[in-house]
Amino acid sequence: MKQFHTLGALWATTALLAGCESVANIEPPAHTPRLSVAYTLSNQPRTANDQQFFDARNLYVSTSHSITETSAILGRADATAQLLDATGQVVETFRPRGRSGYGSAPGDSLQGYYVPVRGYVGQPGQRYTLQVSAPGLPAIEATLALPAPATVEAGSFAPDPAANQYQFRGRLAFTIADNAAATDYYLAYARLLDAAGQPWGPVQQDYASRNNEGIDLRLNRFDLSEPGNYYRRLPVSDAGRNGQRLSFGADVTAYPYGGTGQPGQLPPAYLEVIVSSIPAETYQFYQSVQRYYDTDGNPFAEPAPLRSNVANGYGLFAGATDTRLRIKL
Structure with missing residues (x-):
């Protein structure tokens, strides 16, 4: 009977609230329009191989919208951008260039994207504007x-013996x-990467694997990020475990660019791990993105504003000092 009494009280409360409904105009x-940017400076040269994988690191420029604006955000192709070192010297400039997506010829279908002109490579420990x-x-x-580069120790990969020739699965550590x-x-x-060093496909955590299920406090572990997905960029801090070893160990899976059976396609020969050391501001931005998406439109959630390190505007000037480890398959 207790359950029915509880349900009855709930219905009564709901009816009471419905009777008190009122409309308020707010x-x-x-909103003052400002420039919005996203750009990641790295210590790695922008090779064709990295350009595809780290496409989201390119400079993007747009104009901010009011919260009542419903039209799509459009990038700007008329911006002037430059990168300065600590002495005030211009070390990089940018030119507008659209993108057509993975596997396509370069195009100008989307405004707002820019590529560096000089090919400058960031130097760890140096300040940039x-x-x-x-x-x-x-x-x-x-x-x-x-920031300084990370010290990535030896890793290992154990293939899943149950995977067939069209699947790539195994345990990465x-x-x-x-x-x-x-x-x-x-x-x-x-x-x-294949034997020629060409990208074969991105590696992701296999969240469907039974080995990755269950409660995991992850006190000194972290997850793989996806470079093209802001919600799946999963930064980790060493706060509370400074000086300890941070470990990754999980089942992973991968799919080739363009699908299997492509003409001249070579099998994967190396698994490349890329660990990026990032500044505190970059970490805080990605953490705020996680909180923003996790509210999922919940009206009772605490406010989740996005962080920004851009003066007089919006967005993120991010840094990434990459360290790479190749594991031969």
Whole structure:
């Protein structure tokens, strides 16, 4: 009987609240359009192989929208952007260039994307400033220091004997020897390369695997990130375990670019782990993105504003000092 009494009270409460419903007109906050940017400076040269995998690191420029704006955000092709070092010298400039997607010829279908002109490579330990301007809006800038590279220790991969020739599955493990002298932040990625060093496909955690199920406190572990998905960029901090070894160990899976059976397609020969040391501001931005998506439109959730390190505008000037480890398959 207790259950029916509880349900009856719930219905009564719901009816009471419905009877008290009222409508209030709320004025949306005023919005002043600003430039919005996203760019990641790395210590690696932008090779064709990396361009596909880290496409989201390219500079993107757009104009901010009001919260009442329902139209799609469009990038700007009329921006001027430059990267300065700590002495104020311009070390990189950018030109607009659209993108057509993976496996397609370069195009200009999407405005707002820019590529570097000089091919400058960021230097760990150095400070940099990104400056962006566009007609009709105030100029913006952001500053960061590129962190020291991570110490990635030897990793291992054990293939799943049950996988067939069209599947790639197995157990990936590696560790990072954390620096005890500083607070550090990391992202980890993985991909497959063929014998010629060409990208074969991205590696992702196999969340459907039974070995990855169950309760895992993950006190000194982290997850693989997906470079093209903001929600799946999963940074880790060494806070509370400074100087300890941070470990990854999980079942992973991969699928080739373009699908199997492509003409001239070689089998995967190497598994490449990429660990990115990132600045605190980059870590905080990705953490805020996680919180933002996790609210999932819940009206009772705490506010989850996105962090920004851009002065007079919005967005993220990110840094990534990459360390790579290749495991021969």
